[in-house]
Amino acid sequence: MLRLWALRPQASIARVRLLHATVANSATAAPTPSDGIESSKWTPKSIRTGLIARKRGMTAMWDEHGARYPVTVLQLENCQVTANVKTVRKDGSEYHAVQVAASDRPEKTTTKSMLGHFKKAGVASKYIVKEFPVTPDAHVPVGTTLSAIHFVPGQYVDVVSKSIGKGYQGTMKRWNFKGLRASHGVSVSHRSAGAIGAHQDPGRVWPGKKMAGRMGGVRRTTQNLAVMRVDTSLDLIFVRGCVPGVDDAQVMVRDAKKKITASAQINYARGNFDKVLPRNLVTLPFPAGTKELAKSLPPIIACPSTRVTSPFTPRE
Structure with a gap:
């Protein structure tokens, strides 16, 4: 029987390796005048x-x-850098961050203070502004337009968003309680939480007791999602798995703290240089993936499969 997926082009592996080689060369080469970004290279730190x-x-x-x-x-949606933050904490340490804004909005609906802030940065008014802590060598020039190629297919990312609000829910939906019995004396309280306290000692309900209440609508982080494909023409990022939040919600995407940042530092300290980044990755666009870098790459870059053999091959 002819497998339909056998007819699909098998060029994704070559594309992703070409992308990594291009990114590595771009990170060490001199920047073009349109970039405005100083030449630097990504390090495990x-x-x-x-x-x-x-x-x-x-x-x-x-x-x-x-x-x-x-x-x-x-x-x-037209994600641009609006500011670079550098402050000194009380203990003498320095705090570095890059402020990013996205989603253009009309000027008439923007407050005067934010309107002046955007005009100073030389960008259009935005709906959402967020700040990402960085190392001192990762500052990005103000006004730079970021691209989806900032995340390379094959790497892992963390996605932060506000989860879907469920309203006021009972203990069975909120905490997965099994409820009371369906018969044998239980009357019109089958989905009840049951007893919530103790006897006269302690005579109160302990703080943190799982009870009915508001469910969802809080900040959640989904870690270690693999980037499977990047579309630079439409600025699309395809991540494997689910992401918190409703459709069309604004989410924050960053390098995975465990599988990229922490893992790179640990493997580098141990001398495992081939394990600093995930397999097939050479380096990451540094300090950021810009529109200028995306123009020199294919419009669609896919990640090769992590499977060694086909899951449909019969076992011997």
Whole structure:
């Protein structure tokens, strides 16, 4: 039987390796006059800025072996750098951050203070402004337009967003309580939480007791999501798995703290230089992936499958 996925082009592996080689060369080469970014190279101790994207929804993709996996589509909406922050804490340490804004908005709906801030940065008015802590070598010039190529297919990211609000919910939905019995003396309280306190000692309900209340609508972080594909023409980022928040919600995307930042520093200190970054990755766009860098790369870059053999091959 002819497998339909066998007819798909098998050029994604070559594309992603070409991308990594291009990024590595771009990081060490002299910047073009249109960039305005000083030449620098990513190191295991570097922490890059994140991006502000809009969650467009979920879909499905297939790898080279025909295995299906879910992805969430994130889109950048004119994400630009509006400020570089550098302050000194009380203990004498320095705090560095990059302020990023996204989603253009009319000037008439922007407050005067923020309107002046955007005009000083030389960018259009934005709906959302966020700040990402970085290392001193990862500052990005103000006014730089960031691209989806900031995240390379094959790396891992953390996505921060506000979860979907469920309203006031009971203990069975909020905390997965099994409820009371369906018979044998239980009357019209089958979904009740049951007893919540003790006897006269302590004579109160302990703080933090799982009870009914507001569910959802809080800040949540989903860690270690793999970047599967990047579309530089539409500024789309395809991450494997689900992302908190409703469709069209604003989300913050950054390098994974565990699998990129912490793992790179640990493996570098141990001398495991081939494990500093995930497999097939050479380096990361540093200090950021810009529109100028995206023009020199293919419009669609896909990540090669992590599977060694096809899951549909019969076992011996």
